[in-house]
Amino acid sequence: GGLMAFSKLMFQVININDNVPEISISSFVSEVKENSPVGTLIALIEVDDRDSGEYGQVICSAPSTLPFQLNRSFGNYYSLKTDRTLDREQVSEYNITITVSDKGIPPLSAIQNITLLISDINDNSPAFHQTSYTGYVKENIPPRTSIFSVSATDLDW
Numbered sequence: 001g002g003l004m005a006f007s008k009l010m011f012q013v014i015n016i017n018d019n020v021p022e023i024s025i026s027s028f029v030s031e032v033k034e035n036s037p038v039g040t041l042i043a044l045i046e047v048d049d050r051d052s053g054e055y056g057q058v059i060c061s062a063p064s065t066l067p068f069q070l071n072r073s074f075g076n077y078y079s080l081k082t083d084r085t086l087d088r089e090q091v092s093e094y095n096i097t098i099t100v101s102d103k104g105i106p107p108l109s110a111i112q113n114i115t116l117l118i119s120d121i122n123d124n125s126p127a128f129h130q131t132s133y134t135g136y137v138k139e140n141i142p143p144r145t146s147i148f149s150v151s152a153t154d155l156d157w
Contacts, residue, residue, distance in 0.1 A: 016051075016055070021058045021101065023110055023112040024048075025112065026044040032118060033119050035121050043080040045077065055102055058101065058103075060078045060098065067085075069082075086118050089120075094118070095115050098111065099111050129150075129151055129153070
């Protein structure tokens with residue numbers, strides 16, 4: 001026979017931050033009325049990162065300048081809700097960028113853009129362009145002759 005030797009080897013696998021976080025929109029309302037109450041649910045978002053440990057931990061965010069708030073609901077799910085009153089006459093649509101970043105060094109991130117349309121309600125009265133109008137009518141004009149024209153606008157559609 002031949003000579004043999006045995007040795008026990010231990011390997012330690014070190015995780016690297018090689019997976020980009022993922023965003024998926026589980027539920028989404030593409031249009032809300034401008035009189036929707038504060039706290040109206042716009043989207044339910046799921047985030048995930050296949051890395052382990054700290055590299056797999058993610059932070060999800062949306063711009064704080066918009067009238068929406070993004071909060072962790074449970075696990076890897078976040079809810080996007082209105083946090084102020086919406087006014088279609090001021091802003092008729094929002095482009096919302098959802099960003100998810102992991103805690104790796106350097107951090108990896110992904111973005112998802114969603115567009116939310118604001119639908120109108122009849123919340124504005126029509127308004128004439130002037131407070132009063134004066135016109136003159138010639139005598140003996142034929143019936144159905146246009147004698148005067150005024151215009152008004154309404155901010156609602």
